[in-house]
Amino acid sequence: MSPLRRHPVTLIPGDGVGPEVALATKRILDAAGARVDVAFDWEEAAAGASVFLKGDSSGVPQETRASIERTRVALKGPLETPVGFGEKSANVTLRKLFETYANIRPVRELPGIPTRYKGEGIDMVVVRENVEDLYAGIEHLQTHDVAQALKLITRKGSEKIIRFAYELALREGRKKVTTASKANILKFTEGMFKRIGEELAPEYAPIEANHLIIDNVAHQMVKDPAQFDVIVATNLHGDIISDLASGLVGGLGFASSANYGDGVAIFEAVHGSAPKYAGKNVINPTALILSATMMLRHLGEHDLADDVEDAVLATLEAGKALPQDVVRQQGGDVEAATSTSGFADAVIESLGTRPTGVPSAASRPRVKAITPHKRWVDGEARLAEVGPARVVGLDYFMETLLSPAEAGTKLAALAGPRLELRMLSARGVVVWPKAAPAFDHPGFFRARYVARDPNDDLPDSELLALIERVAHLAPWGHLEKLRVWVDTEGFTRAQGE
Numbered sequence: 001m002s003p004l005r006r007h008p009v010t011l012i013p014g015d016g017v018g019p020e021v022a023l024a025t026k027r028i029l030d031a032a033g034a035r036v037d038v039a040f041d042w043e044e045a046a047a048g049a050s051v052f053l054k055g056d057s058s059g060v061p062q063e064t065r066a067s068i069e070r071t072r073v074a075l076k077g078p079l080e081t082p083v084g085f086g087e088k089s090a091n092v093t094l095r096k097l098f099e100t101y102a103n104i105r106p107v108r109e110l111p112g113i114p115t116r117y118k119g120e121g122i123d124m125v126v127v128r129e130n131v132e133d134l135y136a137g138i139e140h141l142q143t144h145d146v147a148q149a150l151k152l153i154t155r156k157g158s159e160k161i162i163r164f165a166y167e168l169a170l171r172e173g174r175k176k177v178t179t180a181s182k183a184n185i186l187k188f189t190e191g192m193f194k195r196i197g198e199e200l201a202p203e204y205a206p207i208e209a210n211h212l213i214i215d216n217v218a219h220q221m222v223k224d225p226a227q228f229d230v231i232v233a234t235n236l237h238g239d240i241i242s243d244l245a246s247g248l249v250g251g252l253g254f255a256s257s258a259n260y261g262d263g264v265a266i267f268e269a270v271h272g273s274a275p276k277y278a279g280k281n282v283i284n285p286t287a288l289i290l291s292a293t294m295m296l297r298h299l300g301e302h303d304l305a306d307d308v309e310d311a312v313l314a315t316l317e318a319g320k321a322l323p324q325d326v327v328r329q330q331g332g333d334v335e336a337a338t339s340t341s342g343f344a345d346a347v348i349e350s351l352g353t354r355p356t357g358v359p360s361a362a363s364r365p366r367v368k369a370i371t372p373h374k375r376w377v378d379g380e381a382r383l384a385e386v387g388p389a390r391v392v393g394l395d396y397f398m399e400t401l402l403s404p405a406e407a408g409t410k411l412a413a414l415a416g417p418r419l420e421l422r423m424l425s426a427r428g429v430v431v432w433p434k435a436a437p438a439f440d441h442p443g444f445f446r447a448r449y450v451a452r453d454p455n456d457d458l459p460d461s462e463l464l465a466l467i468e469r470v471a472h473l474a475p476w477g478h479l480e481k482l483r484v485w486v487d488t489e490g491f492t493r494a495q496g497e
């Protein structure tokens, strides 16, 4: 008899329907583990609404953090963000605390689940960058009525997630990685993401690599979803298309996910706490059960993961235990649907059974050895690589009600001997010296000052003196240095510049 393998796991039941789906999943894992001599040491931990209500504004108490630091693995129910408690999401806090930069959402056609795409063979994974982009949550009102959010994309963050996507493709025996971006419009942020995808692709041959604009991904996903294998995207785009992808195969009741960091992994359903169903024992627990199979693979328990996944597939295929959301989709009598706990019982009964109409999970390729790849060059070494930047100007974002012509004339006169006013723009469109054909004054302009000598390197004192002069005319919202590296201009041109 093989020795008993034990796995410590932090279990966060969470809010709303969380405790019900967490209990169902835990029972299945314990039962499946017992058949093959594997046991879980569950460390139950709190997060979310109950924690906010106790006055902890982070939503994630110290004991929970300590447990995850110990176990390095968490299975998590949904967490609510109650309105009026500081608006911090405990989910985002967890992501940031443990730097779980990769959000993985596999989407596969399931047996017995009616969808428009039945039989097309949908089997894809959406890999979403999970800590950068607009989710940094850095927002400012530039005037009382002009809001701004900072979209932060780093080369390092992009490289990490794109490598993750390729390595996942290798590990799972997948054939293609699609980098999805909005590089056509956002040349620096999304453009960097696209370029890194292109730079890394040759390292991962023979995986086929392509790039699609994110809106086209949405279109193609609805038209012909089976063409996708692995899709990697920045945070917000990944968020949206992964929800779209889950909708193709049966919806939130089936959408599983994993959040991986360098040392910690957190597994959770995509859905939220569905408060109107809380405590009613009617919600579909499949999403969290399938998330738990990802956790089992992460723990190296591949046979066990296959057993649990196949038991779910066989249960759905048999059609005898259908949760309420499936019955509703089929137009059946929801009163006759299987309860959350009843579904868990049916899966436990099916342990050891393989599905017949869809491939067994056991037929999929296992983790292969992954070639170590060059990692991101950090710190001083990177600075030496890219060299120093020259400062060639300043973008001064200001609140003003002056007309473009009047503002342009006044601001040009303030430029001083080393600088000149290149243009004024409003929401990225030049309004001075050329007038925009149609102009709806937003009360907020950007003045772009540039060095008269293109080879100049402006000292801070020059810019500070300029800021002082201009501030008398119009207060600044924010300021951006215009910089140039040997190989890169660090600012985009305005429309019409």
Ligand code: NAD
Pocket (backbone or CB within 6 Å): 077, 078, 079, 080, 081, 082, 091, 252, 253, 254, 268, 269, 270, 271, 272, 273, 274, 275, 276, 283, 284, 285, 286, 287, 325
């Ligand atoms: P939700 O996912 O909780 O529910 C929306 C609807 O989807 C439900 O009313 C239900 O009809 C359906 N649904 C969801 N899960 C289902 C399941 N397992 N089986 C069958 N049907 C299911 O989304 P919401 O109502 O927008 O959010 C409720 C709360 O959950 C909010 O506080 C939100 O912030 C939070 N939330 C948390 C997470 C997370 O912890 N990862 C994710 C999303 C939302």
